Amino acid sequence: MNHVKLLFFATIRERAGTRTLEMDIPEDMTVQGLKEKLANDIPALKESMLSVLVTVNREYAFDEAVIPPNAEIGMFPPVSGG
């Protein structure tokens, strides 16, 4: 299993009810797999997982990417700074 740290922001943070979450995931889990796991484990995030942006180690990551050990994973809606 790989240990990873999740960071939630904006609407995702509010729906998750927490800023961070640490968990162990299978070594071959992809971004898509992680989104499915969260949609399943945290019902409040189910809808958000359809449109969430995901980052792995502070770079945007896409569905097929495999998550490395000790990854820092960000999850958030499209950005709206400025």
Added chain:
Amino acid sequence: MNHVKLLFFATIRERAGTRTLEMDIPEDMTVQGLKEKLANDIPALKESMLSVLVTVNREYAFDEAVIPPNAEIGMFPPVSGG
């Protein structure tokens, strides 16, 4: 005769050796006529009068314009602010 006040700036001021000059000019004198008078009266300005910008009462004025009484006349090279 019309009384007018001349204001010189930048290179024109340096060549004229003064910032201001008051004089009486004929009532029908044009900008062109004034430039010719200055080229004649102040030899140091003769060359400058070929390319000088002239303003009458703070608006750009051109050769054929007749100078009104009590005009404030500016004379200077192309501007270079900024």
Added chain:
Amino acid sequence: MQPSILPTIFSITEDEIDLNALLSQVTLPSTGAAAIFTGMVRGETRRGDAHDTDYLEYEAYIPMAEEKMKQVADEIRAKWESIEGIAIVQRIGKLYPKTPTVLIACTAAHRDTGVFEAARYGIDRLKEIVPIWKREVSPDGQFWVEGDYIPKPGE
């Protein structure tokens, strides 16, 4: 000019944005022109859904936001090689109408080699890829402002 001596400033801050200090930090002896963009909290919006705003509350994924600001600066330098200094600053926290919230400053020797275009590019890219979000609080309630840009692989 060696890229290594060209000033690049990027920060996420809760403090007031000081334009005088930032401009000074991106001015070199060879600098003759600066284009600066700032965004402010609009208290009264007319375009689209006309409404008033009490305040905005910003949050950021700070370490990633700083890395993405660095990337925006690198993209600017790749597009406009004349650019000397770049500052990219986002203020976060609770911000009220008329308050500057973001600044992009680009300097160069002359005004005609891309400073305006570079500053415009900088604010457009910040709003696409830098992880910052704002929640708007108005007399009618509150809502998260969401962008519409989906980053592509490599962005």
Added chain:
Amino acid sequence: MQPSILPTIFSITEDEIDLNALLSQVTLPSTGAAAIFTGMVRGETRRGDAHDTDYLEYEAYIPMAEEKMKQVADEIRAKWESIEGIAIVQRIGKLYPKTPTVLIACTAAHRDTGVFEAARYGIDRLKEIVPIWKREVSPDGQFWVEGDYIPKPGE
């Protein structure tokens, strides 16, 4: 919006240009974006005749310069009706490298309705019709910088 309540600032000053204060003066409750241009004294010039500069000394035909700055602001408003606030400031006197000498600031509700173009137009027009001149003092001597624009009737 009524033009009468739109802030327009123009000044010729010997004091430091304070970007923070000027930005605040052209920010309305409906303002969400500002584009600011500043020019600085270049101590090292590479384009054209490469040379160093010790300082510039500016002079202005002050009352006419203020009237022409007002005209530049009017031209901006005629071209970009979205513009809310405009500041046009020229510092005069003896100014050293890295010092901001001129500022044009234009504000609007949004960044995509002309603020960048308006600020660019403002500095271009200032350098064409506003009666200000600079004398450059360098290690090799001194000379008046002369523009090349000849105003047309009505300008």
